Amino acid sequence: MKVQDHQLQVPGLRMTKQRKEVYRALLENQDHPSASELHSYMQTTDSPMSLATVYNCLEAFVEHGAVKQVNIDREPTRYCENSVQHGHFHDQKTGKIHDVNFKNGMNVSDLLDLPLGTEISNIEITLKGSISN
Amino acid sequence: MKVQDHQLQVPGLRMTKQRKEVYRALLENQDHPSASELHSYMQTTDSPMSLATVYNCLEAFVEHGAVKQVNIDREPTRYCENSVQHGHFHDQKTGKIHDVNFKNGMNVSDLLDLPLGTEISNIEITLKGSISN
DNA sequence: AATTAGTTTAGAATTATTCTAAAAAAGACT
DNA sequence: AGTCTTTTTTAGAATAATTCTAAACTAATT
Structure with a gap:
């Protein structure tokens, strides 16, 4: 590209x-x-x-x-x-890192019980695992 | 304790x-x-x-x-x-790290568009920011 | 062109972590 | 308890990603 x-x-x-x-x-x-x-x-x-x-x-x-x-x-x-907010999936078999996007309209505060008044400036989500198939 | x-x-x-x-x-x-x-x-x-x-x-x-x-x-x-699944919030003012629990019944796959067949063995969620009040 | 501020550079310094190999401890088996 | 085997602990050396330093360079500004 x-x-x-x-x-x-x-x-x-x-x-x-x-x-x-x-x-x-x-x-x-x-x-x-x-x-x-x-x-x-x-x-x-x-x-x-x-x-x-x-x-x-x-x-x-x-x-x-x-x-x-x-x-x-x-x-x-x-x-x-970093143009779009995203997390990362680290495939332990291949060592490759894949971007994973947020589901439409979803937000960390939908997943986590954040304390009141929390202002988030950075989100880092890293998953580890494998893809089976 | x-x-x-x-x-x-x-x-x-x-x-x-x-x-x-x-x-x-x-x-x-x-x-x-x-x-x-x-x-x-x-x-x-x-x-x-x-x-x-x-x-x-x-x-x-x-x-x-x-x-x-x-x-x-x-x-x-x-x-x-690590008895309960949780993420972390790093307060940049105080430098303190707070645990943040998952909302009841919620799961990373509710937040992220994971590729089909993904098997997650580890989740790391780290937020940075401040608490205003 | 001279001045200033910001950037690049090579190499040294730092520092969290891992490695090494020897000593100590724990467990298994008489 | 005494021997054998395996695992753990230890001090110190080694590693490696990153940051620092101070000099050389570049770019912007007067």
Whole structure:
């Protein structure tokens, strides 16, 4: 999947060459990469960059809400593009991570007994298991 | 809260002195401690033990389903007793972690569009935010 | 062009966790 | 109790993801 240059925008964030290319990599290969996987990948493009920069870019994206971190146990943090609210399913057989969307109109507060006055700024839902068939 | 010795059991797991005391610490101080917090605490009891042992005990409990890990970003993993299915709310003002129970009769599959045939073995729900009032 | 502020970089530092191999404890069996 | 076997505990070393540092670079601004 190709992403046009003008789509590589994160509101409120100056898009440097490196940020653009990291963001492109995330949009084009929707694969929940870790920082170091992303770094290896960047080395194969014509924007090789340091690992620290990959971390810097990702941090900036996360701060601006454009990217979401996926933490599974103590494994390296994985990153994914975050336009739609979603959770993750970690298939233990294949190791693959699948996005799982919220059911239409559903909300965490429908599932959980939240204390009164709770204001949620971030939701992380990670399921582990397998797909039988 | 005091826990009787005979309650310090995890089905299928040999309860050594150290495992008993770590388990007791988790039951008596329901505080989502990290391994090293737990270790510091153990040093104040009459069962001081090594950090490696704390990790070993916790790993055994998690494997046997008696204890749940709570991962918040890249912070040290926290541990909590796991008799009832629940999620966690991380109050960003106070840094405290609160348990949040599932609403009666509700289930993750009510919230999320899971692929057909999905078998869930572990659910981790972590919310971040604040409580306004 | 000079100045300023923000970004990238290589490499060092940090730190939670895991590993290692030896000592200790627990359990089983006479 | 004494021996054998298996499991657990331990201190310390090793690992690895991430963050930090300070210098070099880039971009925006006067």
